[in-house]
Amino acid sequence: MNVFLKAKKYYPIYLDFHRKRWTRRFHLIGELFTILYLFYCIFNSYWLATLFTPFIIYIFAWPSHWIIERNKPATFKTNPLITKICDLMMCYHILIGKIKF
Secondary structure, three states, X not given: OOHHHHHHHHHHHHHHOOOOHHHHHHHHHHHHXXXXXXXXXXXXXXXXXXXXXHHHHHHHHHHHHHHXXXXXXXXXXXXXXXXXXXXXXXXXXXXXXXXXX
């Protein structure tokens, strides 16, 4: 099965791990920092540093799970690529107002 179809199927479960607003806020902030970090690395030709890009969000997301949600991050439960896609979907839904920020 396609990874995007798996992510779409997993998305409602993923949202259960992110019920509290502050968890979603930290994820959005982390995702924005991830994007900024990627552009910074590319703009400054730090090609090796781009390898760390997928991990930037965890600085924000994981503590929010442990402190605010009091659960384990969804990344520990399933494929990290699927959770990354779900995180991007959640951030998109926050930005368009479908999910409360």
